[in-house]
Amino acid sequence: xxxxxNDRRYTSEHEWAKEDDGRILVGITEFAQDQLGDIVFVxxxxxxxxxxxxxxxxxxxSTKSVSDVYSPVSGRVxxxxxxxxxxxxxxxxxxxxxxxxxxxxxxxxxxxQLMTADAYSGLIGFEQExx
Numbered sequence: 508x509x510x511x512x513n514d515r516r517y518t519s520e521h522e523w524a525k526e527d528d529g530r531i532l533v534g535i536t537e538f539a540q541d542q543l544g545d546i547v548f549v550x551x552x553x554x555x556x557x558x559x560x561x562x563x564x565x566x567x568x569s570t571k572s573v574s575d576v577y578s579p580v581s582g583r584v585x586x587x588x589x590x591x592x593x594x595x596x597x598x599x600x601x602x603x604x605x606x607x608x609x610x611x612x613x614x615x616x617x618x619x620q621l622m623t624a625d626a627y628s629g630l631i632g633f634e635q636e637x638x
Contacts (some may be wrong), residue, residue: 509538511628512603516579516621519630523603524579524618527610531580531618534607535567535598538631543569546595551587551609558584558611565608567598576608579621586610 511517515525521539525532540546548568558564564578587609591597598606622630 509536509541509631510603511536511538511624511631513624515603516618516623517627517630518577518579518621520577521631522577522579524621526618529612530585531582531611531613532607533564533576533579533609533611534602535576536627536631537602539574540599540602540606543567543574544571545569546598549588549591549595549598549608551592552584554584554586556584558582560616564611567595578611579618580611580613580616582611582613584609585612 515523517523517536521536523534523536546567546569551565558578558581560578560581562578563575565576567574567576588607591606591608
């Protein structure tokens with residue numbers, strides 16, 4: 508069963524966003540990494556990069572394909588996970604923890620406009636386990 512934690516919001520492109528000290532932590536969902544297969548490369552923007560909601564903020568390459576990662580909010584990248592750039596398989600093994608991708612200082616909106624865990628679960632066709 509695919510996990511969809513309740514402590515974050517989701518996009519229709521399979522990114523997750525979690526508020527973290529006024530900033531937004533971003534990664535790809537367990538469903539997305541499962542669909543991609545073994546991740547072999549992660550490309551992320553450097554801190555200071557401006558991002559727009561719904562536009563690419565990086566890319567994830569797997570043995571099957573290359574996929575853009577879309578920013579769930581507009582703002583400025585304040586941190587990137589250099590650990591996943593060096594060890595891309597962390598996105599497969601821990602997509603909601605050590606496999607996070609970027610931290611964004613939001614320009615204006617928060618993450619309330621994104622899908623709840625229940626709505627995202629409906630999108631991917633799974634019911635949440637134990638919720």
